[in-house]
Amino acid sequence: MGRKERTIFITIIANIILIILRFFLANLSGSIGLAANAWHSFTDVFVSSVVFSGLMIAKHAGYRLKIATKKAEHILAIFVSVFIFYMGLEILSDALSGEKTELRYVPFVAAGAFLGVAINYFMARYKIYVGQQTNSQSLIADGYHSKMDMYCSIAVLVGLLGSLFGMPSLDKLAAIVAMVLLMISGYEILTSNLRMLLHPDEDTAGGEHVHHNHGHGGKKLAISTGALLLGAYLLSGVYIVQWDESGVVQRFGNVVNASVQPGIHYRLPAPFESVMLVNAENVEKIETGTQELLTGDTNLVNINLSVHYKIKNSADYILNVSDSDTLIQSSAVTSIRRIVGERKIDDILTEGKSSIEADAKQDLQNAMDINGTGIEIVSVQLVEAAPPQAVLASFQDLASARQDQSIYINEALAYQNTIIPQANADAYQQVAEAESYKQEKISTAQGDATLFAQRQEAYSTSKRVTEFRLYMEAMDEILPNVQKILLGGNVNINNADLWISGKKAAE
Structure with missing residues (x-):
């Protein structure tokens, strides 16, 4: 195995590792761009495999076997290019779908994507260097194809990093970029193999399949200009939503994102998508x-x-x-x-x-x-x-009357609140006095009854003495201020001389 064959074999192994790494990262993170990049690496493996098989056949096989093998390679390449177009359409459909994809493990996946960029860069430099040293146009072309895969990987890495800064739509943009490059690779594989299959005389000797022509300055200028225009067109989809705004993204009139939050975002450029902003927080x-x-x-x-x-x-x-x-x-x-x-x-x-x-x-x-x-x-x-103004005076009079009514009612209520408590207090006082009088009369009657009972008892014991005492008590009550003289019963009042001296006698 010569230097060229060994170089291509090493790059095939490296590309297979890249495919496995990128599919793993795509499944881990949910990134559409990484999945598209993985399929683009698949085209690198196929192109490198075709170049490797062509070099090996040219070195060891006979002329007829070379021709038959070349035709089989061209037919296989055409089928692979059709498959590439199919996968590109699948990626485009996923990228243009209205479904939101939330990327996971972005820092870890971005580190893996950066590793893929580094591997692509060194593979491209290695292929181009060995191709220039060995004068192998197919190896140089394969190196430039690896460079295209590196650019695709950089776009995917930018899309992943954009999700860390509030721009998750950049992942879909990276997927579209990867899809475009994938379609370009498929188109080059299809056209070159169809031309070689239909015109075998144009095929280069020794199995050198030239898939990329990088020798013409005009073509490079056209490609660079087209890339710049494409970049400007794709960057026109970047827009900013202010803190007090909310955005709505429409794709051909259909709403694909009904609530775009403040920050930097990306939409597909016109005429695919449009965004309308409204002041959602303003009252x-x-x-x-x-x-x-x-x-x-x-x-x-x-x-x-x-x-x-x-x-x-x-x-x-x-x-x-x-x-x-x-x-x-x-x-x-x-x-x-x-x-x-x-x-x-x-x-x-x-x-x-x-x-x-x-x-x-x-x-x-x-x-x-x-x-x-x-x-x-x-x-x-x-x-x-x-x-209305025409009846405003009447309504004012009505309001004044109602105000006076309220005043009179309030005054009446105030008088009511004054007189009722006073009447209640007087009533309470009269009731209390009546109760006191009642109690006094009852006590007096009870005392009189007790006194009468005592006198009755004394009367029954000594009738004459009791009668005399009662008589004297009655006379004392009847004549309280008159001096009274007691005489015996055998004294003749008409013949008696009463010698009374003193103040009371003078009276």
């Missing part, structure tokens, strides 16, 4: 203007309603609402007409304002939800609730 205000409405008791009243709202669902708002101010204003007017028509004028002008605001807010929110507007009603305020 907007709209007033209905003064409306002359008829109340439930057939009175007229001027009403002005102020509505504060914000956006709670960006996708519904963008798709279903064209003029939010007109929508909310007309809905608020309809709602307040119904509410006022069910209430009396007194309730509207006095204590019913808070309930009117609550009912209007509920009606408006229901209307917004039913129509799928994505709008949240924050608050409703009754800015104006007053009678």
Whole structure:
């Protein structure tokens, strides 16, 4: 095995290791870009295998076997190119799907992807160096193909690192870049092998299959210009969502991401995808203007309603609402007409304002939800609730009369609160005095009864003495201030001389 064959064999082994590593990392992280990069490495293995087999056949086989083997290689290459196109379409379908892929173990996977970039770089340098030393155009072309795989790996690495900085869509962009490079590889394999299969005389001697022509400066310039334009076109999909905004990404009119959070993001460039931003955190205000409405008791009243709202669902708002101010204003007017028509004028002008605001807010929110507007009603305020100017004086007189009525009622209640406690206190005092008098009479009667019983007992024992004592006590009570003289029963009063001296006698 010569130097060229050994070089290609080593790179085939390295590419197989890369394929295994990238498929493992893709399954571990869920990265579409890594899966596309792994399939691109598969094309490197195939191209290197074709070059290796061509060199080995050219070195050891006869002419007829060479021709038959070359044809078989070309046919196999065509089937492989078709398979490459199929895998490219599968990758493109996954990248353009609306499903969100959350990458896992990104730092570890990014380190593995960086290792793959380094392996691609050294393989490309090694192939190109050996190809230049051995004058092998196929080996040089295979080295440039490895360089393309390195660029693809760098794009995938950028996509992985982008997810660490809030740009998960970069992984899908990397998958698309890898798919484009994969398609280019498949196209080169298909066209070169079809040409060699249809025109075997154009095939180079010794099995040197030239799959890439890098010798023309004009082609390099065209490729570089095209790459720059493609890069600028792809970078046009980068957009920024501010802290108070929310974005909606649409692909051909269909919503693929209904809530893009603040930060740096990526979408597919126009015309594939578009993004619309709305101020989701700002609270907007709209007033209905003064409306002359008829109340439930057939009175007229001027009403002005102020509505504060914000956006709670960006996708519904963008798709279903064209003029939010007109929508909310007309809905608020309809709602307040119904509410006022069910209430009396007194309730509207006095204590019913808070309930009117609550009912209007509920009606408006229901209307917004039913129509799928994505709008949240924050608050409703009754800015104006007053009678029309033509009858304002009458309403003021009525209000004054009601105020006077309230004053009189309050004064009567104050007098009531004063007189009732006083009457209760007097009643309590009279009841207490009556109870005391009652108790006094009862005690006196009981004492008299006891005294009578004692006297009756004494009378039964000594009748004459008791009668005389009672007589004397009665006379003392009847004549309290008269001096009384006791004489014996055998004294003749008419013949008796009573010698009374002293102060009492003079009286």
